[in-house]
Amino acid sequence: MGNQQWVLETHIPVNNATSSITFSNNNGQYATNDIGGTTIMSYTNAPVYRIHFKVRFLTSANSLGSSNFYFHGNYSSSNDFTYDYASANTNTSMSPNSAVGTSRDYGYSSGNQQLGYGSMGSQFSNHAWGTAVNDLDGNSVAANSRRRGAWITGWFENHFPDQAGYYPWHYQIGIVTDQHNDNSASAPTADWGAWCIGAGGCSAGPYIDTITIGSGYNFIGDFFLFRGMNGNYQANE
Amino acid sequence: MSLREPPVMCMIHDCATGETTERELTEEEYAIRDDMQADAEEQQAIMAQKQADAVAGRQKLLDLGLSEAEVTALVGAPPPDGASDVEAPDPA
Numbered sequence: 001m002g003n004q005q006w007v008l009e010t011h012i013p014v015n016n017a018t019s020s021i022t023f024s025n026n027n028g029q030y031a032t033n034d035i036g037g038t039t040i041m042s043y044t045n046a047p048v049y050r051i052h053f054k055v056r057f058l059t060s061a062n063s064l065g066s067s068n069f070y071f072h073g074n075y076s077s078s079n080d081f082t083y084d085y086a087s088a089n090t091n092t093s094m095s096p097n098s099a100v101g102t103s104r105d106y107g108y109s110s111g112n113q114q115l116g117y118g119s120m121g122s123q124f125s126n127h128a129w130g131t132a133v134n135d136l137d138g139n140s141v142a143a144n145s146r147r148r149g150a151w152i153t154g155w156f157e158n159h160f161p162d163q164a165g166y167y168p169w170h171y172q173i174g175i176v177t178d179q180h181n182d183n184s185a186s187a188p189t190a191d192w193g194a195w196c197i198g199a200g201g202c203s204a205g206p207y208i209d210t211i212t213i214g215s216g217y218n219f220i221g222d223f224f225l226f227r228g229m230n231g232n233y234q235a236n237e
Numbered sequence: 238m239s240l241r242e243p244p245v246m247c248m249i250h251d252c253a254t255g256e257t258t259e260r261e262l263t264e265e266e267y268a269i270r271d272d273m274q275a276d277a278e279e280q281q282a283i284m285a286q287k288q289a290d291a292v293a294g295r296q297k298l299l300d301l302g303l304s305e306a307e308v309t310a311l312v313g314a315p316p317p318d319g320a321s322d323v324e325a326p327d328p329a
Contacts, residue, residue, distance in 0.1 A: 018259070
């Protein structure tokens with residue numbers, strides 16, 4: 001395979017519960033081509049930042065609140081998430097031709113971009129299939145085990161340079177899960193999932209040499225930082 | 238010594254070195270976290286009340302003699318029924 005523009009810069013596996021993760025020195029890593037030549041991933045050489053992730057919030061709260069899933073670049077100030085379409089307060093019900101309770105979420109001069117309305121907690125226990133099950137090896141798996149929760153998946157993307165452009169962040173996240181995510185014992189409920197799509201920016205930046213993702217609730221997950229370069233500098237063998 | 242038990246951690250990954258470090262939140266960060274959780278609890282209560290109001294309101298319209306179709310035309314579809322769970326289907 002020839003040299004390419006996209007680089008997997010790093011991967012943060014979050015197996016131990018944490019409240020935030022930070023990618024730092026994002027511009028200090030090098031791309032390497034097929035003959036061993038290196039190119040530093042500076043703003044100029046690698047202007048696109050894309051984070052793909054899956055995440056679970058370790059709480060039984062199904063309504064996280066807007067600020068309980070957030071991210072920001074170097075500046076935790078002057079962040080505007082201004083074009084953000086989300087499901088209800090945090091979650092919604094969907095069936096063919098019907099999506100109930102969608103709403104717009106926005107904020108100005110916040111410390112971060114906020115995606116909590118597109119998120120839900122993952123420690124729910126009233127699955128219709130029982131409070132505990134046994135796996136193929138005979139081990140009991142509790143209802144709120146990490147092995148049974150639903151993932152929130154999505155991506156963020158930013159690009160540089162556009163110092164005058166205040167809206168470089170784009171993002172999309174979603175989760176769909178069991179109908180008992182509100183911990184009610186009876187079906188039906190309307191709490192089946194959540195989603196969010198939108199854009200935002202930071203008028204104090206947008207510098208993104210550091211990117212922080214966090215929540216008021218602990219979480220686990222996987223976070224992959226990709227960089228898009230302005231030439232074919234990377235051999236992805 | 239931790240500020241709280243169990244301590245709440247955060248992770249910092251240095252892309253230049255590949256090293257990941259963990260540390261406990263500071264007092265200021267704990268305060269922000271507490272505020273976020275309080276907001277979430279408030280949202281949870283608001284949402285629960287909205288759901289209860291929607292169910293009660295729909296029933297009152299039905300009690301007035303409107304048909305399901307008429308109520309749906311006025312206020313939208315009710316929450317969808319839960320799909321059968323393939324791992325534990327409803328008892329016959």
